[in-house]
Amino acid sequence: MDHDDLISCPGVLALECAPDAAPSRVTLERDEVDALAGFMAEDLAALLPDVTEARLAVAGALFDAAQLLRPHFPAYATLDELAARLPRERGGIVAFGARDGRMPAQPLSPEPALAGSPMLYLPWTLQAPATIGKALGEAMEVELIGRGEAGTRTADFLMRTLDLRLEHARYLSRHDLLALTCVQYEHANLAPLWTMLEAALLSPDSTETTLSARGLPLRYADGVLHVASPLAQLRAHAAETTDDAAHTLAGWVFELRQYAAVLQAHAVPMHLDDACTDDAMLSVETCADPDPALPAPVLYTHRAPGLGVIAISVAQTDATRMRVLANALVLGGRLEAHLHALGARFGADGAVQTLDRVHLDADRSLTPPPVQRLH
Structure with a gap:
């Protein structure tokens, strides 16, 4: 049967790890995933009608949900493509595992940066x-969703093979995983972000707009989440509000740090x-070109309570004036690397002035x- 004549019905085996019970590894070797796929096929045959007329394809790796929920679903696309390369004579079960810890394709390799979640997902x-x-x-x-508990042999095999203690193991469709992730983000006050993510996942060519929980305009278009500049928003609404502007800016940076981390995980x-x-x-927002008549630029770090450095200013000063060249909001990453990059870009003299609060x-x-x- 031609691959184009097949409909792919994606799912996950969701594994809830016991507290402090991370698996010894997150990939299964080829012989191991072959055995696991056989147990999974038995489970699914008892849950779904006509499943024996379909081909089960299993990836022997445990993922964080974010890596599976990326635009165009690359892990599933890769799994489908690998399975399509194998002739139908190979039978109704195909499984792809690691050789010496390396999976056959990069999208099927769990990313170490996303390790540590108590919920892990094996795609099929x-x-x-x-x-x-x-x-x-x-x-x-x-x-x-109603009765997809994994069989005893499936759960026992995973626990023994990966030295893992499980609270639950159950089958979910990929739509179930999307719904579960939606609920988790809503509980974390990230519902507006999920609106944007859902568009990126389910209708990547669409355009969506909304406001963040703290009122920043958001727009998803052309595969990118565009966020209104917090610094421009402060300036634009300066005459309309009497709020503590530094506190407002810190709140926006806190929110955008969450957004940046989540979006990076979802690619x-x-x-x-x-x-x-x-x-x-x-x-980084540039404000002015360097003035050769002034001394070399200096970096200034602005701190906010509980958040550390949230912004960096690049400015030239002499005894009578200050010329701000750029302002940057720190949304993640290593502060030292950001300071080095800004210093190199603007020719700063290496000095960093630490400000104990946000200055506006x-x-x-x-x-x-x-x-x-001086007087």
């Missing part, structure tokens, strides 16, 4: 003929309006404190 898919694919997919949505780019850098963890001028523009004049 049913490649079904078009005659039963739609009904099988609908059955997955109904049956798995969705984030860009702040007016920023002149592609580094999502350091959003009367127009709510981020700036170092004014030069102290």
Whole structure:
């Protein structure tokens, strides 16, 4: 049967680890995943109608949900492609495991940066003929969420093989995983971000707009989440509010740090309006060109309670004036690396002035404190 005649019905085996019970490794060797796939096939045959007429493809690796929920679902696309290369004569079960810890393709390799979640997910898919694919997919949505507990042999095999203690092991459709992730993000006050992520996952060519929980305009378009510049927002609304501007800016940075980390895990780019850098963890806005008549630029770090350094200013000063060249919001990454990059970019003299709070001028523009004049 041609691969184009098959409908892919993706799912996961969701594993809830016992507290402090991380697996000894996150990939299964080829012989191990072959055995696991056999147990999974038995489980699914008891849960779903006509499943034996479909081909079960299993990836022997444990992922964080974010790596499986990325635009175009690369892990599943790779699993489908690898399975399609094998002739149907190979049978109704195909499994892809590691050789000496290395999976056969990069999208099937769990990323170490996402390790540590108590919930791990092993991806699988049913490649079904078009005659039963739609009904099988609908059955997955109904049956798995209600009674998809993994069989004893499946759970025991995983625990013994990976030296893992499990609280639960159950089958979910990929739509179930999306719904579960939605609920988790809503509980973390990230519902607006999920609106953008859902567009990136399910309709990547669409355009969506909303406001963040703290009121920043968000727009998803062309595969990128665009965020209104917090610094521009402060300036634009300076005459309308009497809020503590430094506190407002710190709140936005806190929110955007969460956004940046989540979006990076889901491989969705984030860009702040007016920023002149592609580094999502350091959003730089230029203010002026260097003045050769002034001394070399100096870096100033602005700190906020509980958040550390949230912004960096680059400025030239002499005895009478200050010229701000750029302001940058620190949304993640290593502060030392950001300081080095800004210093190299603007020719700073290497000096870093640490400010104990966020300094804004009367127009709510981020700036170092004014030069102290001698009398």
